[in-house]
Amino acid sequence: MIGLNHYLILSGLLFAIGLVGVVRRKNLLMLFFATEVMLNAANVAFAAVSHYYGDLTGQMFAFFIIAVAASEVAVGLGLLIVLYKKHGSLDLDGLSTMKG
Amino acid sequence: MYEQVAFYLFSVLTIGLFLVTVLSKNLLYSMTSLAAGMVMISGFFFILGADFLGVVQLIVYVGAVMALYAFAMMFFDATRDIKEKNANSGWIFLLGGMIALMLVIVFSAPIFSENIQAIYPSIPGATNPQSVGLVLFTKYLVPFEVAAVMLLVAMIAGIILAGKKMDQSLTTEDDIVKTEVISQEDEK
Incomplete structure (x- = not known):
């Protein structure tokens, strides 16, 4: 039987x-x-905790996490495109020199 | 029986697909395997009886977020392999492994807790979307509205950041003078 631990x-x-x-x-x-x-x-x-304790709070928090993820992707991809236009690459090491 | 088969099938597939996502050298492989992994995750939600969450996962993650990534991929060179230089990979593996071990312990800590009680127990006789709606629009109304405002802010930020010439003001004084001059010329 599949339990919460799984x-x-x-x-x-x-x-x-x-x-x-x-x-x-x-x-x-x-x-x-x-x-x-x-x-x-x-x-x-x-979702698992929400199911096994019969509580809906877990599902609510999962919904809000999905909302946060969606907005994070929108803002993050905008910043990523600006960075790519400026530097021409997405390498993290190139970001260590923060000039201009 | 079926639950066990489904759980193990979905977990093996999810772990494999997410490993491909994290370890792949190609952006396109990584993105497609991430999308497939999201579909498998929604399978867990359906097993757990959270039908509405599973549908939202399919629509928002697999539909919207992945489409956004696919659109962003057009800006980058997706076919070329990523070259990364990983110095001191031994240290990174050691530290990452230790943090991962600690997080597994933290995540599995609720196994040993006995006295957790439901704050908002599921309503008997109601289907999952009904009870989700009842709790979301009574107890969690304010966080719901705040999330709506946050999504609006994120949408405006995405438009401003990715749009062309959006970093300049659309109504500077020069523009107003120019439009006045143009309108005067039109009148003549």
Whole structure:
């Protein structure tokens, strides 16, 4: 029988995958993808807790996380396009020199 | 039985697809596998009885967010492989592994908690979208409206950042003088 533990461990694994992506990748778009993975891991944990405790609060928070993710993508991609027009690349190391 | 099969199938597929997302060298592979992983995540929501959340996940994540990424991909060179130089990868793997271990422990901490009680228990006899609507529009009305304002702000910010010549004011004084001159010339 699948219990809460299964879902929480799965969510922890997915979050760890996303975290490895955030730490390891140097491309900004890849960083965005890894952030999406982490947000989805949190959503799975919220939905699982909501189901197994018979409480709707978890699902509500998952909805708000989805809203936050959508607005994050809108603003972040705008900034990314501006950065690409300015530098011609999405490399994080190129950002370390903050001149002009 | 079916629940177990579905859970293990979805979890293996999700972990594999997200690993491809994180470790792939090609932006296009990474984006498509992320979209597929989102579909699998919505499968978990359907198993858990959160039907409305699953549908929202499909529409917002797979539909809107992924379409936004695909549009942004047109600005970047997506077919070329990403070249990254990773110095000191041993340190990064050590630190990342330790943080990941700590986070797994933190995430699985509710396993050992006994005295968690439901604040808003699910309403008996109501389907999932009905009870979600009841809780969302009574207890969580203010966060709902704040989220709406936040989405509006994000939309305006996206338009301003990505649009052409949006960093200049549309009604500077020079423009007003010019339009007045043009209108006077038209009158002549």
